[in-house]
Amino acid sequence: MKTNSIQIGSLQLGGENPIRIQSMTNTPTADIDATVGQIVELFKAGSELVRITVNDSKASEAVPLIRRKLEEMKLMIPLIGDFHFNGHILLCRFPEMAQALDKWRINPGNVGMGKKRDENFEKIIQLAVQYEKPIRIGVNAGSLDQELLAKMMDANASIMVPISDEEVLIEAMVKSALQSASLAEKIGMNEENIIISVKMSEVKSMVKAYELLDKKLGELGKAYPLHLGLTEAGSGIQGLVSSSAALGILLNKGIGDTIRISLTPSPAGNRTDEVEACKQLLQSLGLRSFSPKVTSCPGCGRTDNKRYQELAEEVKKYIEEQMPVWKEKYLGVENMKVAIMGCVVNGPGESKAADIGISLPGSSEEPVAEIFQNGVSIKKLKDCDISQEFKKSILKYIQNTYA
Numbered sequence: 381m382k383t384n385s386i387q388i389g390s391l392q393l394g395g396e397n398p399i400r401i402q403s404m405t406n407t408p409t410a411d412i413d414a415t416v417g418q419i420v421e422l423f424k425a426g427s428e429l430v431r432i433t434v435n436d437s438k439a440s441e442a443v444p445l446i447r448r449k450l451e452e453m454k455l456m457i458p459l460i461g462d463f464h465f466n467g468h469i470l471l472c473r474f475p476e477m478a479q480a481l482d483k484w485r486i487n488p489g490n491v492g493m494g495k496k497r498d499e500n501f502e503k504i505i506q507l508a509v510q511y512e513k514p515i516r517i518g519v520n521a522g523s524l525d526q527e528l529l530a531k532m533m534d535a536n537a538s539i540m541v542p543i544s545d546e547e548v549l550i551e552a553m554v555k556s557a558l559q560s561a562s563l564a565e566k567i568g569m570n571e572e573n574i575i576i577s578v579k580m581s582e583v584k585s586m587v588k589a590y591e592l593l594d595k596k597l598g599e600l601g602k603a604y605p606l607h608l609g610l611t612e613a614g615s616g617i618q619g620l621v622s623s624s625a626a627l628g629i630l631l632n633k634g635i636g637d638t639i640r641i642s643l644t645p646s647p648a649g650n651r652t653d654e655v656e657a658c659k660q661l662l663q664s665l666g667l668r669s670f671s672p673k674v675t676s677c678p679g680c681g682r683t684d685n686k687r688y689q690e691l692a693e694e695v696k697k698y699i700e701e702q703m704p705v706w707k708e709k710y711l712g713v714e715n716m717k718v719a720i721m722g723c724v725v726n727g728p729g730e731s732k733a734a735d736i737g738i739s740l741p742g743s744s745e746e747p748v749a750e751i752f753q754n755g756v757s758i759k760k761l762k763d764c765d766i767s768q769e770f771k772k773s774i775l776k777y778i779q780n781t782y783a
């Protein structure tokens with residue numbers, strides 16, 4: 381189902397818009413310089429929205445100053461405030477902060493308990509209506525409304541054929557999100573200013589939760605855009621693979637309007653890795669293009685792996701370094717497909733399928749590397765610097781195709 385298109389600062393999200401990439405800073409928001417630095421870094425890496433935590437008075441005071449610094453740099457980056465526990469208090473006490481943010485994320489699981497929860501939630505929504513700010517109702521398995529969950533667990537235990545605890549949890553996640561969205565609309569929030577997420581840390585459960593949410597929204601005729609994320613995905617390869625599996629399944633079914641890949645960075649790692657991961661995921665699914673796609677084989681005993689790996693690395697690096705200039709100069713260059721292959725087994729086939737490709741000679745083949753362009757052999761390289769020659773051919777192809 382087509383979702384609503386929502387204006388978030390200078391950016392539109394949902395509807396026919398591309399799947400938006402977002403990320404979150406991990407600097408203390410009160411540290412203005414560090415936070416501005418990281419926001420800019422994330423934005424330059426490709427994060428179209430950046431979320432910052434607003435957890436106390438100092439962070440609240442910092443938000444308008446952060447916004448001002450970004451404006452001085454002429455960077456209109458959509459900023460999202462992340463609120464837990466005390467959002468109703470901070471948003472009342474710091475109107476400049478409320479105004480400086482482009483969207484607020486609220487967690488219905490921790491806005492308060494019992495009667496207080498509805499009162500606090502109502503206060504936040506009234507302010508969002510007053511400031512005309514879109515909100516994300518961000519339900520998270522780790523902070524789900526425990527009263528709702530306990531009620532649903534008890535009801536399930538008393539029926540003849542109870543469903544599993546995991547299924548109850550998923551249903552509770554979706555119910556919490558839908559109830560909160562419905563309450564927000566009753567308070568006065570426009571449907572077209574609401575985004576929803578139901579994040580969980582287990583891939584299968586998270587996928588089921590979003591599928592159920594998508595189904596229920598269809599039944600209700602509601603078109604809230606969905607923010608996808610596998611929460612607490614972990615670090616390194618584990619986090620990348622888990623997030624890609626979860627988000628990939630949903631995006632491939634047309635579910636999701638904006639994504640975040642929540643990676644735990646290594647102590648020496650870079651926060652922008654999560655943005656790069658989002659870009660790679662969207663590009664590999666054919667949903668967006670950011671940079672030329674380089675297809676390369678894994679290499680095996682049939683080729684000189686050192687030479688092959690070095691060529692693949694050099695060409696990738698060359699493309700990365702040139703892209704800032706190329707994307708300004710050559711429209712559509714990000715859609716180019718390059719192949720770098722290790723031997724005659726799959727080399728010519730993959731190279732012909734790419735826009736431009738090279739098939740290196742395997743260990744027992746005649747020492748000739750062949751370059752293909754648009755499916756046709758254009759050059760055979762022997763006794764020369766293969767890397768330099770291939771890079772020259774790539775540049776020539778770009779100049780002839782995208783200028």
Ligand code: SF4
Nearest residue numbers: 677679680722723725
């Ligand atoms: S293309 Fe050749 S070198 Fe590359 S993995 Fe296949 S068989 Fe091995």
